[in-house]
Amino acid sequence: MAINDPIGDLITRLRNAQLRRHSIMSVPASKLRGWVLDVLETEGYIRGYSRIEKDGEKxxxxxxxxxxxxxxxxxKIKRISKPGRRVYSSVRDLSSVRNGLGISIVSTPKGVMSDAAARDANVGGEVLCEVY
Structure with missing residues (x-):
């Protein structure tokens, strides 16, 4: 099955798994999803993740x-930039989420990072989602 919005799919799976109180969830692997999960793990929103490769499966x-x-x-986790409407932000225009209690995940030329890390690196980029 082709997925047009892999980040939207990841966000929906996270939201649904937490509504059902699952301790572990599965999502197809990709580089972009891995980078977003790295940010969520670094910021303390998930315990961790691991890549699973089984014979004959993706x-x-x-x-x-x-x-x-x-x-x-x-x-709450909310998709900001969507395939139909991309949202870009310069480093000056990166706003804080819930007065600093949440994060924005930003795809920058230096990689996928939180909004605070993007401000420290002095780069802007595409705002993928907000988490709090």
Whole structure:
């Protein structure tokens, strides 16, 4: 099955798995998804992830979801830049999410990173999603 929006698919799978209180979820592997999961792991929104390769199947990521006192750590995850409408932001225009309590994941020329890391690196780029 072809997926036109791999990040949108990842976000939807994360949201659905947390609604069902799953501890582990699976998502097809790709470089971009891996980079987004790296940012989520670094910022503490997921426990971690690993790449699973089985014979005769396409590789996938197994993501360990994180909960705090029974509630998901990711309260809301929202896709900003979509295939039909790309949203780009310069480093000056990167706004903080929920007054610094959340993050934006930005695809920059220096890689996929959080909005704080993009400000430190002094680069802007495509705003993929917001997490809080």
């Amino acid at each position: 590789p996938s990521f197994e993501v360990e979801l994180k909960y705090y006192e029974g509630a998901p750590v990711i309260q």
